[in-house]
Amino acid sequence: MATVPALPEIVPNIVGSEERLAARSETLDNLNPATGGLVNRLTASSAEDVDAAVAAAKAAFPAWAGQSPVARGNHLFALCQAMEDNADRLAEIVAEETGKAFKDARGEVGGAIQCGRFFAGEGTRLFGRTMPSGQVGKYNMTVRQPIGVAGLIIAANTPIANVAWKIFPAMICGNGVVLKAAETAPNTAYAVGKLAIEAGLPAGVLNVLQGDGKNAGMPLVEHEDTLVISFTGSSAAGQWIAEACAKRMKKVSLELGGKNPLVVCDDADIERAVRWVCLSVYSNAGQRCASASRILIQDGVYDRFRDVLIEATKAVKIGIEDGAMCGPVITERALSLMTAAVDEAVANGAKLLAGGNRADEPGLADGFYMRPTILENVPYDAPISETELFGPIGVLYRFKTYDEALAVANDSPYGLTACIHTKDVDRAMHFAHHVSAGVAVINAGTYGSEPHMPFGGLRKSGNGTREPGTEALDIYSNLKDIYIVTETDGL
Numbered sequence: 001m002a003t004v005p006a007l008p009e010i011v012p013n014i015v016g017s018e019e020r021l022a023a024r025s026e027t028l029d030n031l032n033p034a035t036g037g038l039v040n041r042l043t044a045s046s047a048e049d050v051d052a053a054v055a056a057a058k059a060a061f062p063a064w065a066g067q068s069p070v071a072r073g074n075h076l077f078a079l080c081q082a083m084e085d086n087a088d089r090l091a092e093i094v095a096e097e098t099g100k101a102f103k104d105a106r107g108e109v110g111g112a113i114q115c116g117r118f119f120a121g122e123g124t125r126l127f128g129r130t131m132p133s134g135q136v137g138k139y140n141m142t143v144r145q146p147i148g149v150a151g152l153i154i155a156a157n158t159p160i161a162n163v164a165w166k167i168f169p170a171m172i173c174g175n176g177v178v179l180k181a182a183e184t185a186p187n188t189a190y191a192v193g194k195l196a197i198e199a200g201l202p203a204g205v206l207n208v209l210q211g212d213g214k215n216a217g218m219p220l221v222e223h224e225d226t227l228v229i230s231f232t233g234s235s236a237a238g239q240w241i242a243e244a245c246a247k248r249m250k251k252v253s254l255e256l257g258g259k260n261p262l263v264v265c266d267d268a269d270i271e272r273a274v275r276w277v278c279l280s281v282y283s284n285a286g287q288r289c290a291s292a293s294r295i296l297i298q299d300g301v302y303d304r305f306r307d308v309l310i311e312a313t314k315a316v317k318i319g320i321e322d323g324a325m326c327g328p329v330i331t332e333r334a335l336s337l338m339t340a341a342v343d344e345a346v347a348n349g350a351k352l353l354a355g356g357n358r359a360d361e362p363g364l365a366d367g368f369y370m371r372p373t374i375l376e377n378v379p380y381d382a383p384i385s386e387t388e389l390f391g392p393i394g395v396l397y398r399f400k401t402y403d404e405a406l407a408v409a410n411d412s413p414y415g416l417t418a419c420i421h422t423k424d425v426d427r428a429m430h431f432a433h434h435v436s437a438g439v440a441v442i443n444a445g446t447y448g449s450e451p452h453m454p455f456g457g458l459r460k461s462g463n464g465t466r467e468p469g470t471e472a473l474d475i476y477s478n479l480k481d482i483y484i485v486t487e488t489d490g491l
Contacts, residue, residue, distance in 0.1 A: 002086070002195050002199050003085075004089045004093070004191045004194065004195060005194055007039075007187050007191075009040055009041065010027055010040065010042065011030070011041070011042040011190050011210055012043050012190070012210070013049055013052075013209050014190065015049075015053050015056050016056040016060075016203045016204045020049070020052070022043040022045040022048075022049045022211065023045075023048040024044060026044040027041040028041060028044050028211070029041055030042055030184065030185075032097065032367075033098065033327075033328035033330055033331065034099035034319075034327065034368075035099075037366075042181075042210040042211070043210050043211070044211050044215065044216075045209050045215065046211070046216065047219040049209060050178070050219040050220050051219075051223070053178045054149055054178055054225050055225075056176075056203075056207050057149045057150075057175075057176030057177060057204055057205070058149050058225050059204055060176050060203065061146070061148055061176040063202065064171075064202060065174035067174075068123075069122075069123040069124070069172065070123045070124055072123050072171065072172055072174060073120040073122065073123020073172060074120075074123070075171075075201050075202070076171060079116065079201060080113050080116040080117050080120060082196075082199040083109070083192070086195060088106065089191075090109045090188070090191055090192075091105040091106040091109045093187045093191055094108060094109065094159055094160055094185075097185050097186070098157075098185055098330065099320060099327050099330070099368070100320065101320045101321065101324055104284070104327075108158055108160055108161050111161050111451060112161050113164075114451050115165060115468055118451055118452050119169050119171075119172045119468070120168065120172065122169075122172050122473065123172055125470075126172070126473070128141055128142040128143040128144055128479070129142050135485075137485060137486045137487070138483060138485050138486075140481065140482070140484075142481055143482060144173065144478070145174070145478050145479075145480055146173050146478075147175055147228045147251065147476060147477065148175060148176070148225070148226075149176045149225050149227060149228075150170040150176070150178070150228045150230065151221060151223065151230075152170060152178065152180065152231075153213070153231045154166060154181065154232050156182035156183075156185035156330055157284065157287040157288060157289075157330070158284070158288070159188040159189070160192065162232055163179065163188065165232075166230055166467070167192075168468075169467065169468060169473060170228075170230070171206065173473060174477075175228070176205055177206050178209060178220060179193070179207065180209045180217050180220050181208055181210055183211060184331060190210070192208075193208035213237065221241050221244050221245065224248070227250060228252070228253075229245055229252045229253070230252070232255045232256075233256065234256065234388075235256040235257045235388070235414075235460040241254065242254060242463060252465075253462075253463070253465035253467060253475045254463040254465065255456055255457075255467060256289065256457070257289050257388035257390075257414060257460060257461060258288075258290055258293075258416030259293055259294060259386060259387070259388055259412050260290060260417045260419075260446040261292070261295075261409040261418050261419070262276070262280055262292040262294070262295050262418070263405045263418075263419065263420040263421065264298065264421045265298050265301075265402065265405075265427065266298040266299075266300040266301045268301070270301060270304060271308070272421070272443070273305065273421040274305065275312070276419070277295055278312050279325070279447075280292035280446045280447060281293065281295075281372070281394040282316050282325050282326040283325055284327070285329050286326075286329075286391045286392035286393060287329060287390055289416055290416060290439070290449065292394060292419065292446040293388070293393060294385065295395065295396050296397050296399050296405045296408060297399070298398075298399055298402075299399065299400050306353070306376070306396060309374065313353075313354040313374055314354055318359050318371065319369075326370075326372050327369075328367045328369045328370075329390070329392075331368060332368050335358060337389070338391040338393060339356070341387070342357075342373060342384070343356075344383065345383075346375075348382065349377060350375045350376070350377050350382075350384070350395075351376050352374075353375065354371070355370070355371035355374065355392070355393075356375075357371055358370060358371070370392055371392075373391075373392060375393070375394075376396040378397070380397065388414070402431075406430075406435065409435055412436075414457065414459060415457045415460075416437055416438055416456075416457035417437055417438065417439040417446040417447065417457070418435040418437040418440050418441070419441040419442070419443075420432075420435075420440075420441075421442075436458060437461075438455065438456045438458060438461065438466075439455065439457070452469055453469050455468065
């Protein structure tokens, strides 16, 4: 049975089937956000290391692409089984380097396995189409073909889920893969890469690069042999990647940030809405592109909702033990940016209702914990209303009519997810169809997309592509038209 090896003191790259330290001798620290302590270090890759990983993927590509999709799917099923056999160990790794509670990390591992099995099954369903021709004796069809080397760059907020969302659709389509791991969650990608080798995935099909975005991510994007790039991360980085890929005519998929609205109407179940607001704002420490950060509340229930939410927020348990909802944010720098944004909003007239600062009580002070935070009296166009903070911070806004709420929800540079709480079916369905977002939810949270469903957004939230779901196959494969003309004379 494939097993996850002991984590090394310095996390190496995986190139082909070999572990390699980067050409330069520098390393980066990998800290546990819950304690601030050192987990281990990762090798700091540069362009030379990117060249080696891309070359390995390119060399493996012809044989991998030459296998039938069913055979490729069988390899991916084997990797998924290895992940399931080692699920608890993988969850421990995720928990340690992201500061998640073990139960949350274990759930994330389960979701990654589910995603992998979904795409492994696509090996039997890598559909093209047959279509009629306007000419007698002519037959038309399309087939999917792999692209070549796929460069995949992920974030650390849900590290093993992000690994799965990228590598499985890219590989089932027949591409060689170079995965640039998140520099703040290197062990997760390393562990999956090692399991892939032990599970029998051909050498070079999956290569794992360690390092930061500037020195490892940028060369991967710019490399002449990476023909498709998929990126999950900030809108600013995504814009640069879009421009770099456009100059080189590369396919690119961008899953970026969000400033997601959650609307509470005057007929909503208040207790239920408060529960989902807390989950959408505070769980995973708000480190989801799908987290709620703009809470729109109808005038008739605003005061009651605010009071219930304040009490619920103060009751949110901070930490990583059982029963805790809000863990640490990924780095101390991220924490500092969040507290600075709250301080700026308050200085400009916002009212702080809860939280707003770093948690400093015993057991939390050494970690990177932001207290669950609520603000009100913030203009719709204030910086904190339009900037993704990626932390447990929600802002309350009062509205009078549904039309006003919909207009405010849509007035954002982002357009990823949105939610409404109401008992009015007509209003709920109108919102679902007219909110300007890639995902609409009724009477729940702003997050919760499933591995077989397409996910993505509009404007600064992405470039219109969708991952995962079968729509991801459009990113990692090219369509080819095939025309067959037969002789029909005399028939």
